[in-house]
Amino acid sequence: MEYMLIIGVDESVPTPGPGEPGFDEMMGAWAAYTRGLFERGVFISGGSLHPSSTATTVRHEHGSAPAVIDGPFAETKEQLAGFYVVRAADLDEALALATELPLPAGAVEVRPLRMRPDETGAPRPVS
Template structure:
């Protein structure tokens, strides 16, 4: 089954801010995890995102009116900082895979809609 994993956390991700040795090490661990899981075929694709201050929200209502605003669509303490598309047997395997994420984070697992 394919799932999207949304990776969220407070916006002082290892890749942002002053590159202290701790941050660099944490970033290396994440890259290592990503590499390993991609090779195993469980992570199909994914990206780290630029911080939410770069976000732009476009809203389109039923009449087709479009408004463009600065910022993400929900203001929250934890912001989505990346995503991965994974392919695993079931939710238990997804939970176990995602539990191995090598840094503190909140990860949301959502099955993607597939048409077969």
């Protein structure tokens, strides 16, 4: 089964940037986590996102043309910061992977993938 680990953080909590104290240690922890996923053979995909202030949203309303809106659509304290797609035997294994994330504060939503495109672009069920 494939699961997405959706990482949410409070962007008002400062994190070190490149060249700042603590940045290399923080990135080292994330690199070690990702390497571990590769070594276990469960890594499928993943990525880190720029802050939500860089977002542009395309909103679809039934019967209307899509509207382009600056900023994130969701008005929440926690914003989407990144994700991993992993292979796990079941929800318990996916949750175990999520608890290992080196996330100092925030939340990780764990959701099974329903469909994903194959090499031709056709949707295929994920099992």
